[in-house]
Structure formats: C-alpha cells, structure tokens
Amino acid sequence: xxxxxxxxxxxxxxxxxxxxxxxxxxxxxxxxxxxxxxxxxxxxxxxxxxxxxxxxxxxxxxxxxxxxxxxxxxxxxxxxxxxxxxxxxxxxxxxxxxxxxxxxxxxxxxxxxxxxxxxxxxxxxxxxxxxxxxxxxxxxxxxxxxxxxxxxxxxxxxxxxxxxxxxxxxxxxxxxxxxxxxxxxxxxxxxxxxxxxxxxxxxxxxxxxxxxxxxxxxxxxxxxxxxxxxxxxxxxxxxxxxxxxxxxxxxxxxxxxxxxxxxxxxxxxxxxxxxxxxxxxxxxxxxxxxxxxxxxxxxxxxxxxxxxxxxxxxxxxxxxxxxxxxxxxxxxxxxxxxxxxxxxxxxxxxxxxxxxxxxxxxxxxxxxxxxxxxxxxxxxxxxxxxxxxxxxxxxxxx
Numbered sequence: 001x002x003x004x005x006x007x008x009x010x011x012x013x014x015x016x017x018x019x020x021x022x023x024x025x026x027x028x029x030x031x032x033x034x035x036x037x038x039x040x041x042x043x044x045x046x047x048x049x050x051x052x053x054x055x056x057x058x059x060x061x062x063x064x065x066x067x068x069x070x071x072x073x074x075x076x077x078x079x080x081x082x083x084x085x086x087x088x089x090x091x092x093x094x095x096x097x098x099x100x101x102x103x104x105x106x107x108x109x110x111x112x113x114x115x116x117x118x119x120x121x122x123x124x125x126x127x128x129x130x131x132x133x134x135x136x137x138x139x140x141x142x143x144x145x146x147x148x149x150x151x152x153x154x155x156x157x158x159x160x161x162x163x164x165x166x167x168x169x170x171x172x173x174x175x176x177x178x179x180x181x182x183x184x185x186x187x188x189x190x191x192x193x194x195x196x197x198x199x200x201x202x203x204x205x206x207x208x209x210x211x212x213x214x215x216x217x218x219x220x221x222x223x224x225x226x227x228x229x230x231x232x233x234x235x236x237x238x239x240x241x242x243x244x245x246x247x248x249x250x251x252x253x254x255x256x257x258x259x260x261x262x263x264x265x266x267x268x269x270x271x272x273x274x275x276x277x278x279x280x281x282x283x284x285x286x287x288x289x290x291x292x293x294x295x296x297x298x299x300x301x302x303x304x305x306x307x308x309x310x311x312x313x314x315x316x317x318x319x320x321x322x323x324x325x326x327x328x329x330x331x332x333x334x335x336x337x338x339x340x341x342x343x344x345x346x347x348x349x350x351x352x353x354x355x356x357x358x359x360x361x362x363x364x365x366x367x368x369x370x371x372x373x374x375x376x377x378x379x380x381x382x383x384x385x386x387x388x389x390x391x392x393x394x395x396x397x398x
C-alpha cells in the first residue's frame with residue numbers, strides 16, 4: 001500500500017492509537033462483526049508498519065539532504081580556493097609576461113648588435129685585404145728601389161755626371177714612393193683604430209645586463225657622427241643619419257630600407273629643407289625648435305609616419321586653432337585622415353563663422369563645398385559692414 005508523503009505527515013501516531021481504541025471494543029457475539037474487527041486490526045497494523053517505514057525513509061532522506069548540503073559547502077569552499085589560486089596564477093602570469101617582453105626587447109637589441117658586429121667583421125676583412133694589397137705594393141716598391149739602386153750603381157760606373165742627375169731623380173722617386181707608402185700606412189692605422197673603437201663599443205654593449213645601460217651606450221653611439229651610415233638629401237642639403245634610428249621612428253623609412261637594403265642615400269623631394277631640419281632635430285633630441293611651422297612639420301611627420309611627432313604637433317595645432325586657420329586645419333585633417341583635427345576644425349567653423357546656422361556634418365569631409373560657404377559668409381559680412389558704413393555716412397549727411 002502506497003501513501004503520499006503529505007498524507008503520512010498529517011496522519012500521526014496518536015491518531016492511529018485513537019482509532020485503535022475506538023475500534024478495539026469488546027468482541028461482539030456476531031461473527032461477521034468480529035471478522036470485520038479483525039480485518040480492521042490487520043489494516044491498522046499494516047498502516048502502522050507503513051508509517052514506520054515512511055518515517056525511516058524520511059530520516060534517510062533528511063540525512064542524505066544533509067550530506068548533499070555538506071558536499072555543496074565543501075564544493076563552494078573548493079571553488080573559493082580555486083578562485084584564489086587562479087588569481088595568484090594570473091598575477092604570476094602577468095609578471096612573467098612583463099619579463100618575457102623585457103627578454104624579447106633584449107633579444108632584439110642583441111640581434112641588432114650582432115648585425116653591427118657582422119658589419120664590423122666585414123669591414124675588418126676588407127681592411128685586411130687592403131693591408132695585404134699595401135704590403136704587396138710595398139714589396140714591389142722595395143724591389144723597384146733595389147733595381148733602381150742597382151741601375152744607379154751601373155750608371156755611376158759608366159758616367160759620373162749622368163749618375164748624379166739620375167741618382168737625384170731616382171731618390172726623388174724613391175722618396176715619393178716612400179711618402180705614398182707612409183700615407184697608406186697612416187690610413188691603415190686610422191682604419192684599424194676606427195675598427196678597434198667600434199669593437200670596443202660593441203663589446204661594451206654586449207656586456208650590458210640591463211636596459212638602462214644599453215640605452216645610455218646607444219645614446220653615446222648616436223651622438224658620435226662616426227657611426228652615421230646613411231644620407232638623406234633634402235633640397236640642396238644632405239643629412240648624415242643613423243639608419244637604424246630613423247627606421248625605428250619612421251615606419252615609412254623602415255619600409256624603404258627593407259625594400260632596398262644596399263642603398264646609401266635617399267632623396268626627399270616633397271619636404272622643405274627647414275621642415276626636415278625640425279624633424280631631424282626631433283628624432284635626435286626629442287624636441288622641436290621654437291620658430292617651426294607646425295603645419296609643415298605635421299605634414300612631413302604624417303608622410304614619414306612618425307607617430308609620436310604627429311601626436312605632439314597635432315596637440316599644438318589644436319591648442320592654437322582659431323577662425324582664421326580652422327579651414328586649413330580641416331584640410332590637413334582630411335588629407336592625412338586625422339579625425340581629431342577634422343572634428344575640432346569643423347566645430348570651430350560652426351561656432352565662429354556660422355553661429356546662427358547648423359551645418360551638415362557631411363561638409364566636414366567635403367572641403368570644396370565648405371570653402372564656398374565660408375567665402376560666401378565672409379563676403380556677406382563684408383557687404384554688411386559696407387552697408388552699415390554707408391548707411392551711417394548717408395544718415396549723418398546734412
């Protein structure tokens with residue numbers, strides 16, 4: 001027999017006992033009644049057993065529920081611990097990423113220095129070959145001098161007068177050859193000194209263990225004009241520069257150097273000489289001259305893709321924007337796709353030139369139409385001024 005759990009809970013043991021007392025009356029003399037009472041007793045007994053089983057099942061379920069709650073609490077505790085461990089691991093991962101970035105930077109610096117070292121080794125080989133050639137030339141000169149001396153002795157035995165004049169000429173030739181040889185030797189010594197200095201620079205850089213020392217040594221190399229290995233021609237002037245430094249600042253020049261790595265010079269025809277001087281000064285000294293034309297410098301920086309210079313100059317331009325230069329700034333913003341310049345210039349034109357009318361924002365990217373509107377507005381203002389002036393003069397005329 002099955003019972004609903006709510007029904008069992010509502011039917012208590014006292015109710016069953018009460019029912020038993022009611023039904024346990026003295027047996028009647030009627031056998032049918034007695035049989036019915038016996039059946040009822042059996043039913044009551046069955047009810048009692050079922051109730052006991054249900055209570056046992058209920059206790060088991062309650063204990064299982066407690067066990068489940070305990071497991072849930074343990075799982076929540078484990079989840080909290082896992083979260084803490086994950087947080088710690090993420091922090092460690094962040095530190096490791098920073099260390100990896102530092103290592104990658106040092107590796108790139110090391111690769112650059114290795115490249116420079118290879119160049120020095122190649123130069124050393126070339127100088128050794130030149131030295132060997134000079135030694136061979138020296139040997140040939142010495143052999144020639146010996147032959148000349150032998151000829152001098154022969155001529156001296158034949159003709160003393162001719163011997164003296166020839167001897168003088170031969171000595172002059174010998175002195176000339178010796179002076180040439182000494183010049184070759186001095187050049188060779190200078191080149192050997194230069195190679196030695198370069199090796200010392202590279203050795204000191206390779207021995208550096210931290211980025212600050214490497215940076216300071218690189219600055220020393222940059223200040224030394226000896227290591228300038230590329231020429232940029234602008235107008236009538238030529239600028240000796242460090243190829244690596246300019247490639248690091250300008251992505252445009254970096255692409256040019258990659259495309260033609262053997263080139264030794266570059267002609268920039270569309271940048272004014274004074275403007276490139278300002279760009280050159282910024283790359284080496286990280287500052288601009290006071291009297292620079294910021295619009296031209298911005299155009300040059302945008303063409304050469306010198307991002308940090310573009311940001312600095314655009315900040316200066318926006319700080320000095322006004323009614324007179326707003327359209328020029330908007331034109332530059334459109335030409336080099338600088339949304340901050342275009343937006344600020346359009347707002348200035350709206351506020352200063354057309355304060356009473358709302359301009360269509362599409363005009364910000366249509367400078368020809370906007371220029372016509374500005375010219376019309378300025379012409380209208382001039383007419384208004386002329387009208388006011390004429391009206392005042394005619395009104396005051398007796």
